[in-house]
Amino acid sequence: MRTMRRLLATPEGAVGLALLACLALVALFAPVLSPGDPLRIAGRALTTPFSDPAFPLGTDRLGRDVLAGLIHGARTSLAVGLAAAAAALAMGLCVGLAAGFAGGLLDEALMRMVDAFQIVPGFLLALAFVSVVGPSVPVVVLAIALGAWADPARLTRAQVLSVRERDYVAAARVAGMHPVEIAVREILPNVLPPVLALSAIIVAAAILTEAALSFLGLGDPNVVTWGSMIAEGRNVLRSSPWLSIFPGIALVLTVVGVYLLGEGLTRALSGRRAAA
């Protein structure tokens, strides 16, 4: 709760949180705000925005409602972004914890694996993975996580290395706690904050990667995403630029929101550490 209050005290945190809260609400209530399939052909093709009250943001090449697409796209973008970041963090934490705590040969092996993943550009990895396995939401989540888990793994390991020599860990060891219990109950809570601060960047990157994959036609074609909307709009960019502009704005707002929240979180957490 203290962290939350500190977070809201920073301007970045407040703005970021507000942006994301709006977005989360839109995503959560998408079926209420715009009932039915957002890919449904709802009206005349290429209605210009603000000209027809039924389609405030106009319609696309096939007559699909752009606003409905944006609302439901928020769902996909946020869901994929959060799921991919969660998967990446979980993988990173496990690997980092194991490597840092166990040390020795396991550490070497795991860290060389992390090196291998860090060398390959994350987007390329996702691209290759999706084109081999085939596009669907779970595959896209996994593909993005695959390119993003290496950073939290490295960070976790570094934190673990510094924490594991502390007195309270030694005390736990002397008290006869099982190593796994020490790792999970004593070390993990203390390495978590900086890794969580990193999570904002991972979410933002995951949302962008998802959009880029969809833009290249490697997203799930059965759900609407902002990336696929931009890709569709690109074909008519000269005559109907709004089809790319609106989802583009949505994407920018989301990523800026996540980034600001991350900044705020970092400041709030470092404030706590300074105060402690």
Place this chain on the structure above:
Amino acid sequence: MLTAIPTRRTFLQAGAALLASTALPTLARAQAASAGGRLIVAADSEPKNLNPAIVASNGVFFVASKVIEPLAEASFEGKDGLSPRLATAWEGSEDGLSVTFKLRAGVTWHDGKPFTSADVAFSALSVWKPLQNLGRIVFANLETVETPDAATAVFRFSKPTPLQLIRNALPVVSSVIPKHLYEGTDIAANPANVQLVGTGPFRFAEYKPGEYYRLTRNDAYWGKPQPNLDEIVFRVLPDRAGAGAALEAEEIQLAAFSAVPLTDLDRISRVPGIKVITKGYEALTYQLVVEINHRRKELADLKVRQAIAHAIDRKFVVDTIFLGYAAASTGPVPKNAPEFYDADVPTYDFDVAKANALLDEAGYAKDADGKRFSLKLRPAPYFNETRQFGDYLRQALAAVGIDAEIVNADSAAHQKAVYTDHDFDLAVAPPVFRGDPAISTTILVQSGIPAGVGFSNQGGYANAELDAVIAKAAETIDTARRTELYRQFQKLVAADLPLINVAEWGFITVARDSVLNVASNPRWAVSNWADTALQG
């Protein structure tokens, strides 16, 4: 009508355009300077094998047809829709077992050797029949080619082969390559498959991968004083969005095969100095088809197939997806093949209520969510329009309670999934009608085709009556009777719906006004361009 408003280019505009075209400044200047001139054309693919005798596809013909010529080319006004090229006359025997070609005299290859009937015999027996994708079908029963003299080639068949089929196939299957360069070599790996040597109006000068193909004037062309142009450069512009901008900047002067997206045509047609041409693709009709996997028990039911046909709004497809640059289909033969086309077939109007009634009748009632059953839909990735139609079809099917899940894949994966693994329920395909139903159309519905043959019936459909008609037409010599059999074929396909024909379309050429004689024949983009000229 979409026609550009011709306005006189002012000196300033021309100057600005020259300054703007930084990529190929010297090329742009050459256009203004000479009467022959250099034509710069957008190309969007770089085929690995450029030999049209082996790969009879539009991507190859686009470049290669200027260098290597067929025996005859399609024509708007010629007899039987043909104009002579390397052959000057052709005649079939009464029994359908032979066709005699009289060849043009005084033709030389680009390397100076004379063109003779031996080249035709070699091309037919060693390349068209065993190696070419379409020649395999057309020349399946070709036994020998006799060459009584240098200007005569007699094709002898083991079974009666209709002259009508050979005639209709000539522009596509009969590219003649030089025997003296290919004989005794590995034909598929011959360097001349890229460094082409032919008899055509242009010589193959150079190919820079990723950049351009350059063809230069053949001064010894048999059709002198043609060609009119000095040079043709095919600039590789893989990004379709880039072709329109390149035309406006005068970096290129012509973009064929709808390289400029349909959505951009309305705008670009109003740009001064640019014209939009819809003619010149009459013999290259693409068909938008829903392929059906009849192994699915629901789809094996004719009522379900009829319901799907009724659920598709062809007017929406033509007006919104193709922006009017297409026509609704009635059956497997397109309207602009008047020799065969039959309008008197069962048709399926857009009628959602009827589609729902048919599905109810078939015993697939809607469940609580309004869904009857689910299908896997694979739209072919080759064109924007096939993908968009996939999106539309999913919605059209949802309206009648069929839940279609779209599966996207790249070209190779799509072809493997549909034509080899049969991992689809519905697929969207763009087959080509090539002037005669026997060339590449009957194979779409005929049974007994092994798995792995692309663009064929891989939906497990088998109809003995239809197979019998196709087999009979393949050996019917009499043109009138053969045509009648293909009318029957259209009726059977439209009635039993082995696949659903939705629309048919040709491509669009966009060119600068300075390019003359565009679309002078029904296969213009893939013809030899000997008459094409540039205004000085």
